[in-house]
Amino acid sequence: KAGVTQTPRYLIKxxxxxxxxxxxxxxxxxxxSWYQQTPxxxxxxxxxxxxxxxxxxxxxxxxxxxxxFSNSRSEMNVSTLELGDxxxxxxxxxxxxxxxxxxxxxxxxxxxx
Amino acid sequence: xxxxxxxxxxxxxxxxDSAVIKCTYSDSASNYxxxxxxxxxxxxxxxxDIRSNVGEKKDQRxxxxxxxxxxxxxxxxxxxxxxxxxxxxCAATPDFDSNYQLxxxxxxxxxxxx
Numbered sequence: 001k002a003g004v005t006q007t008p009r010y011l012i013k014x015x016x017x018x019x020x021x022x023x024x025x026x027x028x029x030x031x032x033s034w035y036q037q038t039p040x041x042x043x044x045x046x047x048x049x050x051x052x053x054x055x056x057x058x059x060x061x062x063x064x065x066x067x068x069f070s071n072s073r074s075e076m077n078v079s080t081l082e083l084g085d086x087x088x089x090x091x092x093x094x095x096x097x098x099x100x101x102x103x104x105x106x107x108x109x110x111x112x113x
Numbered sequence: 114x115x116x117x118x119x120x121x122x123x124x125x126x127x128x129x130d131s132a133v134i135k136c137t138y139s140d141s142a143s144n145y146x147x148x149x150x151x152x153x154x155x156x157x158x159x160x161x162d163i164r165s166n167v168g169e170k171k172d173q174r175x176x177x178x179x180x181x182x183x184x185x186x187x188x189x190x191x192x193x194x195x196x197x198x199x200x201x202x203c204a205a206t207p208d209f210d211s212n213y214q215l216x217x218x219x220x221x222x223x224x225x226x227x
Contacts, residue, residue, distance in 0.1 A: 104156040
């Protein structure tokens with residue numbers, strides 16, 4: 001079956017702009033979570049959606065937001081981009097979001113100039 | 114809330130030797146502990162997990178042990194090979210409820226020296 005698909009894979013933005021990243025989970029998976037990963041850093045949790053509802057949110061400013069659609073596809077948005085937002089953004093899907101395997105996408109690499 | 118500490122941050126071992134990565138957690142209610150491997154430039158992938166009703170789990174050259182009393186769990190890799198070079202992340206989560214969230218360790222970079 002198809003894996004988790006993230007688009008775009010690479011993008012370059014300038015400070016002050018906004019960006020929207022998309023994540024299509026594995027068919028049947030209802031939970032989608034988002035992570036930020038910077039060089040040498042771990043997986044910083046952004047938020048998790050389950051059946052269109054945000055269930056958890058990490059410690060990121062309000063410039064980071066997300067949503068999930070009825071088909072479980074999810075988007076995350078970052079407004080007023082800062083240089084420090086340059087990172088690899090990973091999404092992961094799972095069957096129910098409970099204790100079970102997370103399937104990660106390949107990520108969207110954002111560079112802010 | 115839950116907090117997970119992972120050590121060491123970098124581990125260098127000779128090919129063929131064993132490697133051990135340890136994580137400690139704070140929430141005694143945590144009952145699920147996965148380990149993910151992320152090779153350079155690739156996505157994280159689950160390699161093994163353990164639940165609190167089990168003390169040890171093995172899968173070929175990798176094993177995970179759990180000490181609920183001391184609140185720590187460890188990843189053991191035996192007979193290390195070059196393809197084991199990667200960053201390894203541990204995580205923990207309490208009983209699933211509407212506020213499910215995995216809490217992640219900071220990662221361990223494992224280097225296998227030829």
